[in-house]
Amino acid sequence: MYRILLVEDDKNLASAMKTQIENWGNDVHLISDFKDIMPEFNEYDPHLVLLDIMLPFFNGYHWCETIRKGSNVPIIFLSSASDNMNIVMAMNMGGDDFIPKPVDPMVLTAKIQAILRRNYEIKASMSEIEFEGASLNLNDGTVSFDGQKIELTKNEFRILRVLLENRGKIVSRDSLMTALWQDDCYVEENTLTVNVARLRKKMEDLGLKDLIATKPRAGYIIS
Amino acid sequence: MYRILLVEDDKNLASAMKTQIENWGNDVHLISDFKDIMPEFNEYDPHLVLLDIMLPFFNGYHWCETIRKGSNVPIIFLSSASDNMNIVMAMNMGGDDFIPKPVDPMVLTAKIQAILRRNYEIKASMSEIEFEGASLNLNDGTVSFDGQKIELTKNEFRILRVLLENRGKIVSRDSLMTALWQDDCYVEENTLTVNVARLRKKMEDLGLKDLIATKPRAGYIIS
DNA sequence: TGGTTTTGTGACAAAACTGTCACAAGTTCG
DNA sequence: CGAACTTGTGACAGTTTTGTCACAAAACCA
Numbered sequence: 001m002y003r004i005l006l007v008e009d010d011k012n013l014a015s016a017m018k019t020q021i022e023n024w025g026n027d028v029h030l031i032s033d034f035k036d037i038m039p040e041f042n043e044y045d046p047h048l049v050l051l052d053i054m055l056p057f058f059n060g061y062h063w064c065e066t067i068r069k070g071s072n073v074p075i076i077f078l079s080s081a082s083d084n085m086n087i088v089m090a091m092n093m094g095g096d097d098f099i100p101k102p103v104d105p106m107v108l109t110a111k112i113q114a115i116l117r118r119n120y121e122i123k124a125s126m127s128e129i130e131f132e133g134a135s136l137n138l139n140d141g142t143v144s145f146d147g148q149k150i151e152l153t154k155n156e157f158r159i160l161r162v163l164l165e166n167r168g169k170i171v172s173r174d175s176l177m178t179a180l181w182q183d184d185c186y187v188e189e190n191t192l193t194v195n196v197a198r199l200r201k202k203m204e205d206l207g208l209k210d211l212i213a214t215k216p217r218a219g220y221i222i223s
Numbered sequence: 224m225y226r227i228l229l230v231e232d233d234k235n236l237a238s239a240m241k242t243q244i245e246n247w248g249n250d251v252h253l254i255s256d257f258k259d260i261m262p263e264f265n266e267y268d269p270h271l272v273l274l275d276i277m278l279p280f281f282n283g284y285h286w287c288e289t290i291r292k293g294s295n296v297p298i299i300f301l302s303s304a305s306d307n308m309n310i311v312m313a314m315n316m317g318g319d320d321f322i323p324k325p326v327d328p329m330v331l332t333a334k335i336q337a338i339l340r341r342n343y344e345i346k347a348s349m350s351e352i353e354f355e356g357a358s359l360n361l362n363d364g365t366v367s368f369d370g371q372k373i374e375l376t377k378n379e380f381r382i383l384r385v386l387l388e389n390r391g392k393i394v395s396r397d398s399l400m401t402a403l404w405q406d407d408c409y410v411e412e413n414t415l416t417v418n419v420a421r422l423r424k425k426m427e428d429l430g431l432k433d434l435i436a437t438k439p440r441a442g443y444i445i446s
Numbered sequence: 447t448g449g450t451t452t453t454g455t456g457a458c459a460a461a462a463c464t465g466t467c468a469c470a471a472g473t474t475c476g
Numbered sequence: 477c478g479a480a481c482t483t484g485t486g487a488c489a490g491t492t493t494t495g496t497c498a499c500a501a502a503a504c505c506a
Contacts, residue, residue, distance in 0.1 A: 084327045091333035096341055104307045110314035118319055191465055216473055376493060414495055416453060439503050
């Protein structure tokens with residue numbers, strides 16, 4: 001049972017789609033205020049957004065941009081202007097799919113299902129991050145390299161993960177601190193240093209030497 | 224740098240697409256044996272599959288089905304038969320998207336990018352499993368309920384996760400055992416019982432009573 | 447019902463994890 | 477260079493986690 005937010009100003013079409021999707025077993029919320037959809041978005045906290053492009057006040061691209069500032073919720077665009085340029089634009093703004101109007105009910109259902117499945121039901125495919133020939137398993141927090149496999153502790157895992165998610169960029173010690181101990185408890189500055197050292201040792205034991213580089217007065221980086 | 228497997232028998236089109244995608248910074252492998260693509264699939268271990276529907280020997284649907292038996296890799300179908308029925312069919316077979324032929328290079332790139340992003344770069348959206356008004360955060364292994372939030376240990380997390388991923392189904396003690404200690408070390412049968420008990424206690428402290436039910440001689444279940 | 451098997455519980459010790467300290471090493475910049 | 481600051485290291489103790497044991501409770505089955 002997923003929550004689907006439908007941003008469509010054509011009331012007839014919207015309620016027809018709502019019925020259609022609900023019949024198939026989900027909850028749908030229709031936007032009522034197109035001047036600012038964000039309060040309803042935040043309140044409803046949807047699993048998926050169906051976003052028309054032509055809307056009063058602001059267009060779909062605007063809302064996609066706004067949503068993406070604070071959320072990675074899947075977004076499917078709807079539009080009768082379904083030329084290639086619009087499709088490319090929609091994808092590049094962070095959209096996940098594009099359904100041309102008039103919307104075929106079967107296609108709508110199938111595409112919604114595909115995206116929900118990909119995002120909320122499938123874990124295997126995005127379960128690891130590869131780096132330097134090694135891979136970090138996000139499910140069980142293990143690192144595999146050269147046939148060997150080791151377990152990381154919670155802290156080591158978080159540090160490595162943050163660094164890998166920002167590969168090529170310097171991650172400040174401060175942001176690592178908040179990633180590990182988000183404000184709720186005070187820990188010494190040095191505690192981070194020690195934890196990085198422990199992670200480094202494990203990586204080196206595995207054969208990954210000089211994986212994490214120190215940028216003095218800036219932070220750490222994996223490049 | 225992602226590995227993309229292109230299953231397309233039109234050699235000219237295939238190599239044009241290969242060049243196109245490689246220029247944009249990825250690796251592409253072209254299938255050479257359409258009688259059985261699986262050896263090449265397994266060898267190449269792609270991050271994404273571009274799958275034509277009309278192929279010699281077997282069609283794209285057949286290969287989609289075969290791939291899905293052992294992998295959740297994202298699959299984008301390509302076809303000139305782009306009627307709604309084909310789209311629905313493609314999605315329902317476990318496909319992630321459908322690009323009509325002739326393929327527009329920009330659309331191809333944008334859609335590939337969107338799906339890779341969704342699968343390999345975004346973590347936030349699929350970071351929790353909701354149940355009974357509570358939610359299990361898959362990133363940090365915490366359970367939130369009724370305003371409270373507690374941390375689970377590695378074992379507790381794995382048990383809860385497996386049970387939630389199979390909600391409504393009975394999970395045998397054996398499969399839990401292998402999920403926690405995959406054969407590499409022997410542990411007592413009873414150790415699992417104890418770990419389940421510890422998880423139950425934490426859940427009950429949180430207010431979630433009778434979450435995990437015992438099915439004697441069968442296993443555990445969350446319904 | 448009563449014996450057998452399966453599952454649950456409290457306690458305990460070994461092991462792992464974590465934060466801190468004192469001090470060492472490295473970097474920056476006048 | 478040398479003082480000031482930043483980062484790294486080994487050791488230590490407190491806490492948490494973990495597997496096991498002995499025994500209790502529950503479920504199954506004849």
